[in-house]
Amino acid sequence: MTEATPKIKIVKGAAADLSAATYQIHDESHTVGNALRWMLMKNPKVEFCGYRAGTDLLCPVAYWLLPLSFITMITSHAPHACAPHPSENVINVRIQMYGTKLLHCPCRQLPIICHPDNLSSLQALTTALSDLDSLCETVEDAYLTSLREDRYERWEEKS
Amino acid sequence: MSYDARRLVGIQSERVTNVSSTDYPGHYPDEDHEWSLEIFKKNLKVKVQRLSNRSIDFDVVGVDASIANAFRRIMIAEVPTVCVENVYVWNNNSVVVDEVLSQRIGLIPLNVDPDLILMKETPTDQATDRNTVVFDFNLTCERNPKGKKDSINPDELYINHELLSSHLVWKPAGEQEEVFAGNPPAPTNPNIVLAKLRPGQEVHMELHAVKGVGKDHAKFCPVATASYRLLPHIKIKKPIPPHLGEKFQQCFSPGVIKIDPRTKGVSVDEYNVRKDSVSREVLRHPEFKDSVELSRVRDFFLFNVESEGPYSPERMLPEAIKVMREKLKKIRQAAEALYDQVAVDGDVTMADV
Numbered sequence: 001m002t003e004a005t006p007k008i009k010i011v012k013g014a015a016a017d018l019s020a021a022t023y024q025i026h027d028e029s030h031t032v033g034n035a036l037r038w039m040l041m042k043n044p045k046v047e048f049c050g051y052r053a054g055t056d057l058l059c060p061v062a063y064w065l066l067p068l069s070f071i072t073m074i075t076s077h078a079p080h081a082c083a084p085h086p087s088e089n090v091i092n093v094r095i096q097m098y099g100t101k102l103l104h105c106p107c108r109q110l111p112i113i114c115h116p117d118n119l120s121s122l123q124a125l126t127t128a129l130s131d132l133d134s135l136c137e138t139v140e141d142a143y144l145t146s147l148r149e150d151r152y153e154r155w156e157e158k159s
Numbered sequence: 160m161s162y163d164a165r166r167l168v169g170i171q172s173e174r175v176t177n178v179s180s181t182d183y184p185g186h187y188p189d190e191d192h193e194w195s196l197e198i199f200k201k202n203l204k205v206k207v208q209r210l211s212n213r214s215i216d217f218d219v220v221g222v223d224a225s226i227a228n229a230f231r232r233i234m235i236a237e238v239p240t241v242c243v244e245n246v247y248v249w250n251n252n253s254v255v256v257d258e259v260l261s262q263r264i265g266l267i268p269l270n271v272d273p274d275l276i277l278m279k280e281t282p283t284d285q286a287t288d289r290n291t292v293v294f295d296f297n298l299t300c301e302r303n304p305k306g307k308k309d310s311i312n313p314d315e316l317y318i319n320h321e322l323l324s325s326h327l328v329w330k331p332a333g334e335q336e337e338v339f340a341g342n343p344p345a346p347t348n349p350n351i352v353l354a355k356l357r358p359g360q361e362v363h364m365e366l367h368a369v370k371g372v373g374k375d376h377a378k379f380c381p382v383a384t385a386s387y388r389l390l391p392h393i394k395i396k397k398p399i400p401p402h403l404g405e406k407f408q409q410c411f412s413p414g415v416i417k418i419d420p421r422t423k424g425v426s427v428d429e430y431n432v433r434k435d436s437v438s439r440e441v442l443r444h445p446e447f448k449d450s451v452e453l454s455r456v457r458d459f460f461l462f463n464v465e466s467e468g469p470y471s472p473e474r475m476l477p478e479a480i481k482v483m484r485e486k487l488k489k490i491r492q493a494a495e496a497l498y499d500q501v502a503v504d505g506d507v508t509m510a511d512v
Contacts, residue, residue, distance in 0.1 A: 012511065023494075
């Protein structure tokens, strides 16, 4: 892996204040994606969190917001961007924080998303990562304690 | 033993119920399910049940499926091991062609402790004594001059007629002699037959073993199996009539249902209930239909891990957690860097993906 690929990218279409954003994490899969999604969902400030393995420009949320004709237009013009290829080694994590206001842009039908909290989804992501780390540490400690102190059956297995 | 109804995944004859976990903030009114390390610590139970030289059974209670699954996936695909990756063939006139023989050699589990070796950054990196272990593989089959003429046993007729994993000869390079002093690199199983030879056939190769992970190639997978299942839970709702006790017992795996020899009372064995296969056989019989409720405990994971390779089975979970924490650290550093960058510039840079 070269340094040229950043570990995390913010996918196009995020709110300017990052109150709602999709993060593309490079070289990760369901292993981290699902655990991270669970931890983010344990955060009461998170309204929505979902992840997809494989690149997809349009996260599920964007699909809900966009008119159907727009999606068909994009999918037909840039199929590579919409259909996630399973071989692509990335996950997209979508995080939306509570308090997001939907405003409608006067010139277009698309809503603009804005939020008073600055960088809240990125903060939620960082918190979730450190919480997951302390969870892992706790499980490891409990396991090692059991291995050391508990009584369990020992047996010889023939190979 | 009874469990909170929310912890149970219902099992009916043709469907499962209450499959998803609901312990999220906002799911139940007036209930806070925010992440709390204290509550997690209090509810977490990890207990080793059985340990052998090759496998381990342990329970992890009180974690979400996504966490248990992350550990399982890492044990299979991301805990590193050392395997033969490059094979340089000087001579091979056996009936097994070079590429097939090389593939077989790659699959030999080696006893090399992966902590003692660095992973190559790219496959084309220069091989050094820090990232490569070299083996010599050299065997020539000959006719046994002392063998009986009329024998049909190849062991008597020929010398070296089987190319075995034990024929790998480690070639220490640089500082490796000291690094591997306690445990010289060798296959974990010396009896793997890689090819059969006949007089005049010869295999002469140089093997380069490197560190890798199971998601790159299955040969790097340190476990034979790593799996979990949920603890079965059987609730007898109304007493089973004594004359049906044995029939009821037969519906479950051996040891799961106890019958009191004196009173003929039927009950579930608290410990052995984990042995049940949850075949749902009991639900096929109309006489038992309303007397029993089957379920599994959503956050009670019974892990079984069979180690194959350099790690002893009890080391597998700590190694998986180590890998997991390393991944989390890397992502967190990237997220913090991103945060700093956005906070300073006041501008979000979005990638063109």
